[in-house]
Amino acid sequence: MAAKLVVGLGNPGSRYLWTRHNAGFMVLDRLSTTAGIPISKKTFSGLCGEGHWQGSRLILLKPQTFMNLSGRSVAEAARFHKTELEDLIVVHDDLDIPFGRIKMKMGGGNGGHNGLKSITSSLGTGEFIRLRIGIGRPVRGDAVDYVLSTFGKDEMNDLLPVLDGAVDMLETLLIEGLPKAMSIYNNKELLIP
Numbered sequence: 383m384a385a386k387l388v389v390g391l392g393n394p395g396s397r398y399l400w401t402r403h404n405a406g407f408m409v410l411d412r413l414s415t416t417a418g419i420p421i422s423k424k425t426f427s428g429l430c431g432e433g434h435w436q437g438s439r440l441i442l443l444k445p446q447t448f449m450n451l452s453g454r455s456v457a458e459a460a461r462f463h464k465t466e467l468e469d470l471i472v473v474h475d476d477l478d479i480p481f482g483r484i485k486m487k488m489g490g491g492n493g494g495h496n497g498l499k500s501i502t503s504s505l506g507t508g509e510f511i512r513l514r515i516g517i518g519r520p521v522r523g524d525a526v527d528y529v530l531s532t533f534g535k536d537e538m539n540d541l542l543p544v545l546d547g548a549v550d551m552l553e554t555l556l557i558e559g560l561p562k563a564m565s566i567y568n569n570k571e572l573l574i575p
Contacts, residue, residue, distance in 0.1 A: 383438070384437060384466060384469050384555065385432075385439040385440065385463055385465070385469065386438050386440050387443060387459055387460060387463060387470050387471070388408035388442050388443070388451070388454075388473065389406070389443045389444075389459075389470070389472045389501075389559050390411075390442070391403075391407070391445070391452055391474040391497040391520065392404035392406050392407030392444065392474065392570050393448050394446040394513045397559055397562065398530070400428070400532045400533060401530050401531060401533075402528065402529045402531065402532075402533060403519040403529040403530055405475040406444075406472070406474045406515070407510060407518060409515060409549065410444055413442065413549050413552060416435075416436035416549050418433065418464065419432065419440060420445070421442050421443075421461045422486075424446075425459075426445075426458040426489075427446060428443050428444050428445040428455040429444045429446060430442065430452050430459070436553055436556045436557055437461050438556045441459065441463055441465075443456070443504045449496050450496040451498075452496075453499075453500055453501040453504030453505065456472070456504060456505070457504040466562055467505075467509050467510050468488075468510075472510055472511070472513070472570040473512075473515065474498060474512065474514060475515050475517045475563045476495070476514035476515060476517065477494075477519050477528075477529070478492070478493060479514055479516030479517075480519070480546060481516050481517055481537055481540075482571065482572050482573040483572065484513065485513075485516070485568045486511065486555065486560065486568065487514070487564065487565050488509055488512075489510070490508060490512065494525075499501065500510070501513055511555070513551060513552065515544065515548060516544075521570075543573055543574075545575075547567065547570070551566075553567060
């Protein structure tokens with residue numbers, strides 16, 4: 383059975399730990415805990431972990447190259463593991479989705495996301511699965527400053543249900559496939575009003 387390569391996007395270093403742009407890292411850390419797969423091996427210009435969860439072999443990868451060079455790490459891992467595009471899942475923050483929502487899709491543009499641009503460039507295609515973690519857009523100010531700022535206090539209180547929702551969505555993807563995961567979660571409100 384082919385392994386699923388699950389990549390969480392973010393920036394390395396404590397300075398970026400709780401920033402919106404690191405939502406992908408946060409989901410992978412949550413998945414690592416839930417699945418019991420430590421992400422600690424230094425390889426593929428990143429931190430990696432391998433194990434089995436929900437009947438699938440998973441390779442978890444957190445590129446340590448900084449966001450705009452993520453493609454190098456992803457391409458190295460995908461080449462080594464001979465990962466097919468339908469087995470590549472990239473978890474990333476998304477400005478166009480409100481905070482508290484997550485969506486999944488196959489392929490698409492990069493929406494100005496430097497990590498996705500880098501991966502698409504390195505692989506020569508954007509046809510991979512994306513798990514998009516909504517961070518919303520800033521009311522005013524620069525989008526770059528916004529994504530590199532930490533989640534607000536209220537958002538931090540609501541972050542756990544979002545991360546758990548993303549892990550649940552990945553679980554549904556592995557067990558029941560992409561259409562089912564999309565139909566259940568793409569319009570689901572994760573936060574209880």
